[in-house]
Amino acid sequence: MSLSSAAGVNIIGAGLAGSLLAILLAKRGFKVTVYERRADPRLAVVDGGRSINLALAARGIRGLELAGVLGRVMKFAIPMRGRMVHEHDGAAALQLYGVRPDEVIYSVARSELNRVLIEAADEMPNVAFRFGQLCLGLAHEKNVLELRDEVTGHIYHADAQPSIATDGAGSAVRDALVAREVATVREELLDHEYKELTIPPVDGKPALEVNALHIWPRGGFMLIALPNPDATFTATLFLARSGANSFEGLGSQAAVEEFFAREFPSANALMPDLVREFLEHPQGSLGTVYTKGWHLNGEVLLLGDAAHAIVPFHGQGMNCAFEDCAELDRLMDEHHGWAGLFEAFEHTRRPNTDAIAQMALENYVEMREAVLDPDYRRKKAEAEELEKKDPNFIPRYSMVMFHPEIPYREAQARK
Numbered sequence: 266m267s268l269s270s271a272a273g274v275n276i277i278g279a280g281l282a283g284s285l286l287a288i289l290l291a292k293r294g295f296k297v298t299v300y301e302r303r304a305d306p307r308l309a310v311v312d313g314g315r316s317i318n319l320a321l322a323a324r325g326i327r328g329l330e331l332a333g334v335l336g337r338v339m340k341f342a343i344p345m346r347g348r349m350v351h352e353h354d355g356a357a358a359l360q361l362y363g364v365r366p367d368e369v370i371y372s373v374a375r376s377e378l379n380r381v382l383i384e385a386a387d388e389m390p391n392v393a394f395r396f397g398q399l400c401l402g403l404a405h406e407k408n409v410l411e412l413r414d415e416v417t418g419h420i421y422h423a424d425a426q427p428s429i430a431t432d433g434a435g436s437a438v439r440d441a442l443v444a445r446e447v448a449t450v451r452e453e454l455l456d457h458e459y460k461e462l463t464i465p466p467v468d469g470k471p472a473l474e475v476n477a478l479h480i481w482p483r484g485g486f487m488l489i490a491l492p493n494p495d496a497t498f499t500a501t502l503f504l505a506r507s508g509a510n511s512f513e514g515l516g517s518q519a520a521v522e523e524f525f526a527r528e529f530p531s532a533n534a535l536m537p538d539l540v541r542e543f544l545e546h547p548q549g550s551l552g553t554v555y556t557k558g559w560h561l562n563g564e565v566l567l568l569g570d571a572a573h574a575i576v577p578f579h580g581q582g583m584n585c586a587f588e589d590c591a592e593l594d595r596l597m598d599e600h601h602g603w604a605g606l607f608e609a610f611e612h613t614r615r616p617n618t619d620a621i622a623q624m625a626l627e628n629y630v631e632m633r634e635a636v637l638d639p640d641y642r643r644k645k646a647e648a649e650e651l652e653k654k655d656p657n658f659i660p661r662y663s664m665v666m667f668h669p670e671i672p673y674r675e676a677q678a679r680k
């Protein structure tokens with residue numbers, strides 16, 4: 266089927282990638298229908314258990330700019346100039362992310378970002394959102410979507426016409442492609458998990474430096490905190506699931522109190538509601554999803570986390586998903602049929618998403634351990650000096666975060 270003859274395009278999942286993609290496809294004139302399992306987040310309380318705020322960097326910014334929504338997002342984005350590393354003795358030092366003033370990343374609230382993207386898409390006359398519709402996969406015999414209305418329980422089919430699945434790391438559409446032996450998937454679960462906590466304001470003011478991403482690195486594990494517009498910080502503990510110093514050992518009030526007082530005394534003092542939050546908040550798992558075979562004919566395509574979920578330590582999952590959207594949009598200028606477009610998309614994107622998956626895993630060690638190492642700090646300082654003198658020298662972290670013109674694969678190879 267040619268791009269121009271498509272009656273419309275379905276998107277499965279109105280998360281970050283799905284809602285941005287809806288805008289880009291609608292701008293190209295397609296009639297877009299977005300099926301989302303949750304209720305409309307503009308009307309309902311957003312479900313918990315997902316990260317509360319995210320680091321937005323240049324690749325994500327590029328996607329938002331292309332869709333014409335960057336201005337709306339920047340209204341609630343908080344610039345973070347570097348990592349504030351909090352040592353055990355309470356000393357804290359800022360390690361700048363870049364050498365130029367504009368080399369900053371931004372803390373954005375996931376729920377607010379998603380709401381703004383849905384709002385912007387919904388303002389377009391050729392986008393229709395269908396909330397409360399769970400995609401069950403592809404119907405047996407044909408490539409049609411099988412959906413269930415979450416209110417009535419009614420199961421029905423929708424023509425693939427084609428369909429782009431942005432239904433996240435646990436994608437039902439990916440499962441359907443695997444069941445049909447179109448795709449193969451390898452899911453590598455990390456043996457570390459995460460839990461989110463709150464650092465409230467002190468006397469109405471932020472308890473920490475606002476324009477920084479805070480890290481309390483402790484070798485085998487770490488606590489991080491990102492600022493929110495309401496003067497709170499969302500702190501995230503990344504810790505082994507089991508063994509010494511693990512979530513398994515933190516099942517009681519006494520154990521939580523003792524662990525935080527011992528490992529994070531300075532952060533502990535800022536979290537008056539720590540124990541209640543710790544015992545009540547969900548514990549999230551982390552992993553990498555490697556998929557091969559992202560598409561079926563010109564009818565189905567996986568994009569974003571549905572195709573390639575990664576661990577969050579480079580702050581790139583959403584940025585990469587937004588870059589996916591921009592790349593698909595770019596490739597539409599070069600391809601006239603959906604099958605060729607989808608094939609080209611996987612061909613160009615997969616080497617890059619494999620590269621960021623690897624770099625994200627490596628960055629966990631850098632964040633929780635290397636930033637404390639004097640040798641690492643010396644090398645980083647030297648790299649900064651070199652970068653100031655020679656504009657052709659760009660450290661790998663900067664390539665990933667601030668240079669969207671350098672593909673992930675190249676950043677990984679150049680090192």
Ligand SMILES: Cc1cc2nc3c(=O)[nH]c(=O)nc-3n(C[C@H](O)[C@H](O)[C@H](O)COP(=O)(O)OP(=O)(O)OC[C@H]3O[C@@H](n4cnc5c(N)ncnc54)[C@H](O)[C@@H]3O)c2cc1C
Nearest residue numbers: 278280281282302320400432433569570580581582583584
């Ligand atoms: C702790 C943590 C911290 C993170 N921090 C960062 C960060 O700082 N920076 C960054 O760039 N990335 C970060 N990420 C990664 C980022 O959250 C994801 O990469 C991003 O959300 C992917 O967007 P997506 O649209 O592909 O999937 P999602 O945002 O997960 O959206 C999927 C959507 O599909 C819907 N859906 C799911 N299944 C179905 C179904 N069967 N039928 C219909 N709808 C369905 C869901 O309800 C959801 O709305 C982090 C992730 C975690 C877990």
